[in-house]
Amino acid sequence: MQVTPFDPATASEHELAGWRDVLNAVVASDMPGEPEWHSDRLRDYLAVTMPQEQRVAFVARDGGGDMAGHANLLLFSGDFSGTGIFEIFVHPTQRGSGVGRDLLKQVAQRAAAEGRETIGVEVIATTPAVGFYEHYGFVPSVIENRHLLNMRDMxxxxxxxxxxxxxxxxxxxxxxxxxxxxxxxxxxxxxxxxxxxxxxxxxxxxxxxxxxxxxxxxxxxxxxxxxxxxxxxxxxxxxxxxxxxxxxxxxxxxxxxxxxxxxxxxxxxxxxxxxxxxxxxxxxxxxxxxxxxxxxxxxxxxxxxxxxxxGFRNDVEWYEYEANVQQLLSRL
Ligand SMILES: CC(C)(COP(=O)(O)OP(=O)(O)OC[C@H]1O[C@@H](n2cnc3c(N)ncnc32)[C@H](O)[C@@H]1OP(=O)(O)O)[C@@H](O)C(=O)NCCC(=O)NCCS
Missing domain, CATH: 3.40.630.30 (Gcn5-related N-acetyltransferase (GNAT))
Known part of the structure; x- marks a missing residue:
């Protein structure tokens, strides 16, 4: 397994489609019923940030070169320059063999290099991500309830x-x-x-x-x-x-x-x-x-x-998990 930086601004259409496919496989496995991601303007979605903010991304590839997972870390500026938020998605067939850990390590190392004290991640209460982040010492800083309103049934x-x-x-x-x-x-x-x-x-x-x-x-x-x-x-x-x-x-x-x-x-x-x-x-x-x-x-x-x-209906809990970057690195 190899983890490398990923630049969505210059990535090929094929690589962007690979990114989308991993995301859709994760959604289908962890939150069936959630809408699929499309490729329309995916490059812009991943590459563009607010001025003075930066999003860095990484991909993990298996021995055959297929995308096994990806991560991105958004680095804020100003009042929030001590922190960053990230996402990690590992393809369901590639889980349990260290891909998530390797991606988390890259994210934490980059956050440390950028002088961040903490990093946070949004986690859906019903997914395996809860166990993964608790395993690495993340703690919930905010708990929210997601509500859904069906436009077709109003x-x-x-x-x-x-x-x-x-x-x-x-x-x-x-x-x-x-x-x-x-x-x-x-x-x-x-x-x-x-x-x-x-x-x-x-x-x-x-x-x-x-x-x-x-x-x-x-x-x-x-x-x-x-x-x-x-x-x-x-x-x-x-x-x-x-x-x-x-x-x-x-x-x-x-x-x-x-x-x-x-x-x-x-x-x-x-x-x-x-x-x-x-x-x-x-x-x-x-x-x-x-x-x-x-x-x-x-x-x-x-x-x-x-x-x-x-008519919004309560659906599922979402947690914002947070960890101190140095403590996290000592666990990885
Ligand atoms: C959470 C996730 C990143 C874990 O990836 P992974 O590649 O399976 O994790 P790893 O194999 O690297 O595991 C690393 C360590 O975490 C532990 N771990 C992984 N998942 C775990 C879980 N659900 N519960 C407890 N521990 C877990 C492993 O046992 C391993 O521990 P060890 O190194 O001490 O043996 C992966 O499940 C994922 O992408 N989930 C999607 C998250 C998401 O956002 N879903 C919602 C979108 S709709």
Whole structure:
């Protein structure tokens, strides 16, 4: 088994197809029923990052040169320059012979070389990855519940009605692919309310420049953004937003990103109306969509009741596992 660096920007179509095939074999084995990955814009998906961020990748090949597994490590900058997040996928027929360990070792060595103290990985509770990462001393730092909403099995009349139930003095606007320049600042300032205890999530682009970079990066990776914004009249301030992304590489699955309503505008029904309007827009603009996924923190999520009203169903737990890089290297 040989592990080598992999550069998606210059990889051949054949190699990219190999990457996709490993991913689909893993999905079929560990999470049957999840949508398959497609090759559309896969190169962009793997190669493009936010400015100042870097994604490094590795592939493991067996003696015959076939791809047995792959890994990638995303290295953040700024507030998150002490950490990185990674993924490892080993083809089900190649498991149990050290491929996962070899890939993890490359990831940890690179993280150490880049001065990272910790690295993290998302793990689905029902998969063998749990045992693997616990074997190497990873501990869960966050536990979330994944919820799924089936677009083909919805009470559309109720959803349309919900999208119109909005208090006087507010209106909703829908955008796809980005935002008008005039809205960036107002939109970014609403995202500040996503901060918990002064911390912002890596998706919480709470300044206009970073927000523009983030929207551009999504588009450049082949991820189509859909945004519903709540506006308070007559000041025209942005008081709420909800974001959803559909990947060219997995076009039947929608990914709910952030939803937030500014504190003084809560309890006017904006959360439900924005999410309901989003579903109506998706039905029209992404007709191939089969379902939408969202995650809620196990210690409570302000929009869980809204999701439940729309028909999201609790599905499976996801863990964010984390390890100290030096301790991990001593175990590998
Ligand atoms: C987790 C994963 C990377 C492990 O890869 P692997 O090649 O089978 O692991 P290795 O053979 O390198 O195992 C390394 C060590 O971990 C241990 N290990 C591996 N899987 C384990 C498990 N499920 N439980 C406990 N220990 C495990 C092995 O016993 C081995 O220990 P040893 O070196 O002391 O003998 C692999 O199962 C995988 O790709 N899973 C997919 C993960 C995923 O994200 N799935 C969801 C997508 S839908």
């Amino acid at each position: 009470d559309w009349e109720r959803v349309r009605d919900g999208s119109r139930r909005i208090a006087a003095g507010y209106r909703l606007e829908y955008y796809s692919g980005g935002l008008p320049e005039s809205m960036l600042e107002r939109y970014a300032s609403t995202k500040v309310h996503l901060r918990v205890n002064g911390e912002t999530s890596w998706r919480g682009s709470a300044d206009a420049r970073r927000l523009r970079d983030s929207l551009d990066t999504l588009a450049n990776r082949g991820l189509r953004t859909h945004l519903v914004v709540a506006i308070a009249e007559p000041a025209e301030s942005v008081v709420g937003l909800t974001e959803l992304v559909v990947a060219a590489q997995r076009p039947t699955r929608g990914d709910q990103y952030d939803t937030v309503v500014a504190p003084e505008h809560r309890s006017y029904g904006l959360g439900l109306a924005m999410k309901a309007r989003m579903l109506c827009e998706l039905a029209e603009n992404e007709p191939q969509l089969v379902d939408v996924q969202t995650w809620t923190a196990s210690d409570g999520d302000p929009y869980a009741h809204v999701d439940a009203q729309l």
